[in-house]
Amino acid sequence: MSELLLKYFRDQQKKIQSERVYDTQCPYCSMQCKMQLIEQTVVSRKQYKTVGKDNPTSQGRLCIKGLNAHQHALHRSRLKQPLKKVDGDFVPITWPEALELIAKNVNEIQAIEGKDALSVYGSASITNEEAYLLGKFARVGLGTKYIDYNGRLCMGAAATGANQTFGMDRGFTNTIEEIPHTRCIILAGTNIAECQPTIMPYFERAKENGAYIIAIDPRETKTTKIADLHLKNKPGTDVAIANSLLKVIIDHGLTDEQFLTSRTNGFEQVKQHLLAIDLNQTSEQTGVPVDQLIQAATIFGKEESGMIFTARGIEQQLDGTAAVRSFLNILLATGKIGVPNSGYGAVTGQGNGQGAREHGQKADQLPGYRSIENTEHRAYIANVWGIPENELPRKGVSAYEMFEKIDQGDITGMFIMCSNPVVSNPNANFVKKALEKLKFLVVADMFLSDTAKLADLVLPATSYLEDEGTMTNVEGRVMLREATFPVQGEAKHDWQIICEIAKAIGRGKYFSYQSAEEIFEELRIASKGGIADYHGITYDRLRHEQGVLWPCPTPEHPSTKRLFEYSFAHPDGKAKMVFFANESSPPKPRPDSDYPLILTTGRVMSHYLTGEQTRKSHSLAAQNVEAFMEIHPDTATRYNLKEQALVKIESAYGEIIVRSKWSTTIRKDTVFVPFHWTDSQNVNKLVSNQLDPFCRMPGFKVSAVKVSPVN
């Protein structure tokens, strides 16, 4: 370093009057990168920067979102007081006033309409402690069966697929450190390069080690660029792709007969159906040449190890469960699971997308991945919670279906924590109207989101900088997010908000926690003996061991690095294979003369989900200031759409206006719009109300639309 530069740094250092360092984890994706916020006071002004911190999963890396996360958390529009709507405007009120308002409305609605008239909508961006508590709050606090959460729109199909095939659902069956050593990787509908960027070095190392990478995606993305082979399929044809791959594997004698006999059920039935498949027809249907299907299948079948990763591209479909299970059939038929360097990864989405789907926020679930319809499970949890078993409600309905229940008049009150459903749910115009019908809507958020704007009462919540708790990352590794940044204004942690509401409605004795750790101690007991068993995990262990992979039944248990080495989680120990027809029901929206193009939706690197947070960060917002529609130039020309011009997109459900972005890398029959923007740019106004019959996942990835220029 030159003398001049050294002097510059010394002078800069001298200006810093004080420095504080706060540990935390990134508030965004499932990598849960460990980070530190550095606060320096310079000439009496505070300045902030975020730096990465070493840990076994992200190894100190951060992506652009993590590096700038503090910009939204420290944004001036953070909510600092409860807000009550009076004549259409929000006025600040005190916490006691807010809690009194809740008690009054809860009592009134319950007295007139019964307990199931109230509902809870949760999130996979809150901690395990909060997710657990929200499930308990719905059942024990409010006594309602209606609770579900945003993870339904996210991990629903992957979870149901893995539960049905394996008997349990932990996103990655292996630790991330095995990825560089596998020989062949299928990336089905996942854009890890933009959505979990800090995972990329594991895949890059696999490639350096000679792994063959196959990507399946209707678009070329930063992820497909690392692939040796890109199957650029028509959106929504992934069941057909998976079936054809397995057919080729069988035809070429590449199945693992011993594994199939000793470890699985159902293969013969699958095989019989696959024999009837004509590859030329599949090629026609999917838009993928036959030779590419054969190449992908034979390489995967022949290599000694292999991994399949799926994400929302194949899962957010009306046959998402079928797609997941069809890809799992390939792993099972080739014996590439339960052994080193082979396995499955459902690439989890939200920060706590794994943990929040295990401990009771789902409509049919109790903590530890227990079932609310199972008598033994009910008895166990009722005992932990100190209530009679018959007071535990039964199962409710999925996220989107709760809005239908509002529309039908069955639900009249809702508490939404950490989600923005008017932007993220399908058929968004309908969802907004439903929320407007509610007698009482309470939203806990950090900002006045589009959903919060519809509320009668908005409660200010703390952020990832302030709120301590555990998050379970993409690997299934439970991590302790230390957080000590001072709370802003009168904001409260989500768990505190739940406890205070419970107290206000007379259920305080079940919710008298003083810390997140105290809730975790109860969660340990509630999950004990369940599939997602956290009993052996303590805050102390998490601090010393840098996270623990579940199941971890006892304090002595080392953590579970690889699943299914000896048996699957079904009672007979075997995995269940099943065949789904290429065209699974219900039918997907199909392009026709009225709506000739396929619309698919997803993400860009710099924004996160409904954009409520990332749009507040100037560094991130500057990367993409508005929504766009990716379209092939030939298609654009056919519909008179200029580059960078405004386009109207219409479906049978609604219309939006966004800017066109020409790209030769997308299929000519397909357009793509990200979902990070609201109002007239909210792409979910176009998505249908249909749901996957098994997991109730909406079909975010296939809509039929027409496009026209806005003059």
Ligand SMILES: Nc1nc2c(c(=O)[nH]1)N[C@H]1C(S)=C(S)[C@@H](COP(=O)(O)OP(=O)(O)OC[C@H]3O[C@@H](n4cnc5c(=O)[nH]c(N)nc54)[C@H](O)[C@@H]3O)O[C@H]1N2
């Ligand atoms: N930058 C960023 N990162 C994120 C998020 C974010 O909003 N922004 N969100 C987080 C969350 S919650 C989630 S769930 C994950 C999502 O992570 P991903 O699932 O990887 O993200 P998506 O962009 O929704 O979809 C992935 C890919 O599927 C492709 N695709 C679309 N339709 C089809 C289809 O029919 N078949 C196939 N095979 N592929 C298709 C899209 O072109 C896209 O490239 O990302 C997490 N990380």
Ligand SMILES: Nc1nc2c(c(=O)[nH]1)N[C@H]1C(S)=C(S)[C@@H](COP(=O)(O)OP(=O)(O)OC[C@H]3O[C@@H](n4cnc5c(=O)[nH]c(N)nc54)[C@H](O)[C@@H]3O)O[C@H]1N2
């Ligand atoms: N078209 C289309 N739609 C989709 C998808 C798609 O691919 N295409 N993907 C779906 C997927 S995978 C997902 S995960 C969903 C996500 O859908 P949402 O959950 O609706 O999305 P977010 O933007 O994460 O909303 C979180 C809200 O909580 C607030 N918040 C953040 N942190 C906290 C906190 O700690 N406490 C509280 N109380 N509030 C907080 C934020 O300000 C924000 O308003 O969207 C789904 N919708």
Ligand code: SF4
């Ligand atoms: S967005 Fe994901 S990859 Fe990026 S820093 Fe945050 S946790 Fe890590």
Ligand SMILES: [Mo]
């Ligand atoms: Mo997600």
